[in-house]
Structures are given as structure tokens and as C-alpha cells.
Amino acid sequence: xxxxxxxxxxxxxxxxxxxxxxxxxxxxxxxxxxxxxxxxxxxxxxxxxxxxxxxxxxxxxxxxxxx
Numbered sequence: 001x002x003x004x005x006x007x008x009x010x011x012x013x014x015x016x017x018x019x020x021x022x023x024x025x026x027x028x029x030x031x032x033x034x035x036x037x038x039x040x041x042x043x044x045x046x047x048x049x050x051x052x053x054x055x056x057x058x059x060x061x062x063x064x065x066x067x
Contacts (some may be wrong), residue, residue: 029053035061 023044029052030040039061043053046060054060 026053030057033057 026044026047027040030043033053035043035057042064043057043061047053047057
């Protein structure tokens with residue numbers, strides 16, 4: 001089983017793993033800031049080029065009517 005898992009992981013491109021890690025980091029940051037699931041999706045789409053969300057994200061959500 002361990003050999004199969006390692007073989008499968010070797011087949012996944014490194015860029016795909018990094019993209020998943022960056023996307024996950026954005027959601028983790030959003031949840032730590034107190035956003036709900038739909039708010040986290042909106043914020044990650046809006047700030048897709050950033051590793052973390054800005055501290056003013058809650059104010060921006062209110063302005064956009066997402067709260």
C-alpha cells in the first residue's frame with residue numbers, strides 16, 4: 001500500500017500540488033478571519049494572487065453586500 005501511495009504521488013505534477021497548497025492556505029486564512037464558506041470562496045476568487053487575505057476583508061465584504 002505504501003508503495004502504491006508513493007507511486008501515485010510521484011505521478012502528480014509538482015505545480016498541481018503547489019496550487020492546491022496555495023488555495024488551501026487561502027481558505028485556512030479566511031476561516032481564521034471568521035468568514036463563512038461562501039464568503040471564503042468569494043474572497044479567494046477576489047484575491048487569487050495573494051497568499052493571505054487583507055486585514056480589511058470584513059469591511060470589503062460589507063461593502064460588497066456579502067455579509
